[in-house]
Amino acid sequence: MRITRVADGPYGTYGVIHDLDDVPFAVTLENPWKDNEPFISCIPSGQYQCKPVQSPSHGDTWEVLNVTGRTHILFHIGNTEANTRGCILLGQRYGRLNGVPAILSSTPAFNEFKDMLHGINSLTLTIEW
Numbered sequence: 001m002r003i004t005r006v007a008d009g010p011y012g013t014y015g016v017i018h019d020l021d022d023v024p025f026a027v028t029l030e031n032p033w034k035d036n037e038p039f040i041s042c043i044p045s046g047q048y049q050c051k052p053v054q055s056p057s058h059g060d061t062w063e064v065l066n067v068t069g070r071t072h073i074l075f076h077i078g079n080t081e082a083n084t085r086g087c088i089l090l091g092q093r094y095g096r097l098n099g100v101p102a103i104l105s106s107t108p109a110f111n112e113f114k115d116m117l118h119g120i121n122s123l124t125l126t127i128e129w
Contacts, residue, residue, distance in 0.1 A: 012032055012080070013029070026113065031086060048065060048124070092104060
């Protein structure tokens with residue numbers, strides 16, 4: 001799986017996520033780059049292992065592992081940079097929500113992500129600019 005980041009600014013870091021066959025299927029939103037600081041920054045570009053987890057606040061999801069100085073980096077539902085604390089949000093398209101840059105249709109995109117990975121126990125995630 002691969003995320004290609006396409007823009008970074010005060011309202012977040014935006015990208016496109018590709019499935020296991022390297023076909024784009026959704027858009028992503030993370031915090032802006034802030035030197036990999038926990039809870040306020042996107043994670044550095046690189047390769048990471050991911051595993052399915054049960055999150056108390058986000059239910060069945062996937063966690064990005066082995067990010068230096070960071071833990072509990074999840075994929076989950078959300079629309080704006082205010083909805084993430086260092087995690088990766090998924091949506092079907094870019095847009096605005098109450099005038100703020102956002103990703104839209106997050107729940108269907110997240111459900112597609114979960115369905116695609118059903119029965120898989122681990123994967124490699126590449127994040128690139």
